[in-house]
Amino acid sequence: MEVKATGASEVTITGNIQSIEDYQNIKDVVRSRINKGASSITIRISDSVSMPSSVIGFLLKLVHVDKIVMSILVRDDRLYNLMEILNLITILNVKKM
Amino acid sequence: MKDLANIKELTTNLTVIYVEDEEFFRVLISKKLQGFFKNLFIANDGIEGLELFKKNDIDLIITDNIMPKMSGLDMIEEIRKKDTKTPVILLTGYMDTEFLIRAINLGVTQFVAKPINFDNLYSAIEIATQRVILENLQRKTQEQELELFKYREKYHSLQQERAFKKELRIIRNDLFMRKIDLDCAGIKEWHCSHLFKPLDIMSGDSYLIRKIDDKKYLITLIDAMGKGLSASVTAILSTSYINHLSNKYREAGNFSLKECIESYYDFIQTELLEDEIVCVSFIFIDFKNCLMHYALFSMPPLLLLDENNEIKMIKSNNPPIMKFHMPFVIGEYDLSSVTKMLFYTDGLNECFSKKNELYADYLIEDFSKSHSAKELYSRFSVLMDNLTDDITIIFLNLLNSSSINRQFLIENKIKDITVITDEINNLLMDYLKADELPVFMCALSEIIYNAYEHGNIDLDSEKKKILISTDKYEEYLIEYEKDNKKCILVKIIINEYNDYTMVNVIITDEGKGFDVSLLYDSGKDNTQLSGRGVRIAESILDGIYYNRLGNEATINKKLLKGG
Incomplete structure (x- = not known):
């Protein structure tokens, strides 16, 4: 998996999000955007078919505790369906790419 | 002489336009109408009158006809393009047939001849106002009915949601996401999966999986007769009572399937209507000793698969439970060579597709190929496109492996x-x-x-x-x-x-x-x-x-x- 900042408040993730290292890398990059002043974050997930619960927990914390305005764009239907099953579409503002 | 106080009571909330080109009449009539209305707008001709109508929410129009720039009827014609309801009182000294026909077709409701007799004017205002009041009342009643309907719908929906939550609360599954480990050499564990798919919020189906002790479980499926609230009440009563019995037996450590069924039978009989029946499967499994005791009251057969891939069908051994007590029997079955078990309600096997195929014709094959309730239901869904009854499925699958990769x-x-x-x-x-x-x-x-x-x-x-x-x-x-x-x-x-x-x-x-x-x-x-x-x-x-x-x-x- 690769994660990089592709804008002042945008992060793009390629490859599958799977391990605890992936979670830590995502957290570091997203945090770097927030520390530079971003109050909203767009996360583009171009091909992951899953999202570990640790990443979900981190994103929810950003929304509820840090009051970051979140937007997530996913390409894969399976990941989108998972977000729907977990009732996260609205709260994390998930959309299909 | 008209009772002006009564008329003013009716007109006091109205907004009115008075259109008159002659100053004398305009001043006179405006003065006479002082105190009648909430708002009285005055216009000098039809064009002004039209503008005032467009800018305000007008309840009544009082207008002269012969005016420069735009006559009263021409003004009304323009108004009627957007508004067909506001009543009009036409003040005119000129009436011929053609004029009258045009005026009536334009919805002029009252005519007052010039020179104006004020009693006639007040009568015309009274009649026109009553009509406005009636229409407003009708509209308000419709709005209130709609609000009440929306409230009832919301209330009803909330009640249904709460009732369903309650129903799910009463259903107890002590094997939810659990396995039964048989503590032997190698790996031998039973996996229990379930699917509960009611057709309506209030369901005639219900089920229970209650732990009696570490390796003994009571599984009950209930299918109450009919649909809707009545069936649901019977299902919930049954589930609650059997729950209560299971808790008692577990605490006392002396479970007896026979006593459990007798006690339930005595209870539910008193609650059933004369023509009402309940279909129930009571299945008591001792996993440690590989033994199953069962009493099936007009339920679909239990399906068992053994280690030679042969299917055994255990049919109902009792008629349905009714208001009139009948003796019942309990069967026994040795589970030592069984690797899969399926218990279900008739919403599954008696389902017809739109092409009129019965799922019972496919059930055995699908059961033998499936390893969980979820998998069986997905096979069912491929064939069946027309659900007409509640479905409950309990699927038990044995993982039996002497070696690990x-x-x-x-x-x-x-x-x-x-x-x-x-x-x-x-x-x-x-x-x-x-x-x-x-x-x-x-x-x-x-x-x-x-x-x-x-x-x-x-x-x-x-x-x-x-x-x-x-x-x-x-x-x-x-x-x-x-x-x-x-x-x-x-x-x-x-x-x-x-x-x-x-x-x-x-x-x-x-x-x-x-x-x-x-x-x-x-x-x-x-x-x-x-x-x-x-x-x-x-x-x-x-x-x-x-x-x-x-x-x-x-x-x-x-x-x-x-x-």
Whole structure:
């Protein structure tokens, strides 16, 4: 998996999000955007078919505790369906790419 | 002389336009109409009158006809293009047939001849006002009825939602996400999965899976006669009562299926209407001694598959339960060679597709190919496109393996999890397709992390929530790992068949376990920062089953062979 900042408040993730290292890398990059002043974050997930619960927990914390305005764009239907099953579409503002 | 006080009572809230080009009449009539209306707008001609009408919410128009720039009738014609209801009183000294016809067709409701007799004017105002009041009242009544309807709909919907929540609360499943380990050499454990699909919110189907002791369970399926509220009440009464009995017997340690059924029968008889019946399956399984006792009251047959792949059908041994008591029998069956069991209500086997095919014709084959309630239902859904009844399915599948393909020991550091999951990933590459493997590994990782957190480092949901919200989660892990000596054991069992491969993975931690029943409501609150791992895994896998303590999970996934 690769994660990089592709804008002042945008992060793009390629490859599958799977391990605890992936979670830590995502957290570091997203945090770097927030520390530079971003109050909203767009996360583009171009091909992951899953999202570990640790990443979900981190994103929810950003929304509820840090009051970051979140937007997530996913390409894969399976990941989108998972977000729907977990009732996260609205709260994390998930959309299909 | 008109009673002006009465008329003013009617007109006091109205907004009126008075259109008159002759100043004398304009001043005179305006003065006479002082105090009658809430607002009285005055216009000098038809064009002004039209403008005033467009800008204000007018209840009544009083107008002269012969005026420069635009006559009264021409003004009314323009008004009628947008508004067909506002009453008009026409003041005119000129009336011929053609004029009258045009005026009536334009919806002029009252005529007052010039020179004006004020009693006639007041009468015309009174009649026109009554009409306005009546129309306003009708509109208000309609709005109120609509509000009441919306309120009732919302209230009804809320009541239904609460009733369904209550119904689910009463249904008890002591085998929810649990397995029954038979404690023998090798791996031998029963996995229980279920599907409860009511057609309406208030369902005539219900079920219970109650633990009587460690290896003994009472499984009850109820199908009350008819549909809707009446059937639902019977189903709920039955479920509640059998729950109550199960609790009593468990506490006393002296369960008897015969006494349980007798007690239920005595109870429900008094509640049934004369022509009402209840169909029930009582199934008592002693997993340790491989013995099943059953009393089936007009329910679909139990289906059992044995180790030679032969299907056994156990038909109902009793008529349905009615208001009139009848003796009943209890059957017995040896389960020692059984590997799969299916218990269900008739919404499944008696379902007809739109092409008029009966699912009973496919059920045995689908049952023999399936390994869980979820899988069976997905096969059912392919064929059946027309649900007409509630469906309840309880599926028991035996994992019986004398050998393990590989086992892995994850030691106490979180980075070891990544190392080992990579090794497992490499092993499974030969069995899972390229697009299936990452998804499966995501699910496996969730269960392993769950074992690590809840088991090895004893981190409960509340504590985890606090650590995440204060950004101290990683710090806690690093600190805890220093002294942690607990390991996680992962066993992989792969069974290959002609057209599919079954992957079972058993993950055991050394913690004191966790309360699996918490998973029942997990993930419903989407403001929770944790608690989704098992739900994510559940959505990907065919099954997740925890042992009694909650420190060992078996996950499985069926993988079809071929392209």
